[in-house]
Amino acid sequence: QSALTQPPSASGSPGQSVTISCTGTSSDVGGYKSVSWYQQHPGKAPKLMIYEVYKRPSGVPDRFSGSKSGNTASLTVSGLQAEDEADYYCSSYAGTYVFGTGTKVTVL
Amino acid sequence: QVQLQESGPGLVKPSHTLSLTCTVSGGSISSGGYYWSWIRQHPGKGLEWIAYIYFSGTTYYNPSLKNRVTMSVDTSKNQFSLKLNSVTAADTAVYYCARGDDYDNYLDCWGRGTLVTVSS
Numbered sequence: 001q002s003a004l005t006q007p008p009s010a011s012g013s014p015g016q017s018v019t020i021s022c023t024g025t026s027s028d029v030g031g032y033k034s035v036s037w038y039q040q041h042p043g044k045a046p047k048l049m050i051y052e053v054y055k056r057p058s059g060v061p062d063r064f065s066g067s068k069s070g071n072t073a074s075l076t077v078s079g080l081q082a083e084d085e086a087d088y089y090c091s092s093y094a095g096t097y098v099f100g101t102g103t104k105v106t107v108l
Numbered sequence: 109q110v111q112l113q114e115s116g117p118g119l120v121k122p123s124h125t126l127s128l129t130c131t132v133s134g135g136s137i138s139s140g141g142y143y144w145s146w147i148r149q150h151p152g153k154g155l156e157w158i159a160y161i162y163f164s165g166t167t168y169y170n171p172s173l174k175n176r177v178t179m180s181v182d183t184s185k186n187q188f189s190l191k192l193n194s195v196t197a198a199d200t201a202v203y204y205c206a207r208g209d210d211y212d213n214y215l216d217c218w219g220r221g222t223l224v225t226v227s228s
Contacts, residue, residue, distance in 0.1 A: 001171055034213035034214065045219065045221050046215075048214060048216050051216070052212045057216065089154060091155075091215075096170060096171070097157035099154060099157060100154070
């Protein structure tokens, strides 16, 4: 059960878009629809941002969107805002959970 | 609105057992459609899923921790618990409890986390 691969960092200026990738295998990301994304600010608990690849929980801005192609899922944050600066983790469920390595998003 | 709160010792000696409890408020742990999970985060590192349990007591463990982990649930107290035995410094982490959705399989509600340090 290896961690899913994410880029260590990503950045963009306010108003721009940033996309984070999450690469797994056909045994996790590629084989199941249960891909979710979590936002974590320093010292805080993770917060669910996307579930089932592209669905947003109530209260999450529509600036956050998710997609998947093959064994890679992606999270896009459009119209970057200062409060979007955080760590982001993907997760895949295939009977058990596996998380991604995490991506630090910086708003320039 | 469901809230989760972790509790337990913040310091555990090496080779001893780490014991944590998560108290659920604002909803019943016996509600259908959910399971209850533990996740940890080593200092400055990423998230690691540990285990989850249904209110019936059925459990699922991370294969890498399976030999040392036990989860249990107490529906009368609306609590679930984690025990991790034979701890080492490598088990020092922030431990989170969370609720999992059984239909779409995501973790939608998290506790604030509790730091457990393994040290003599």
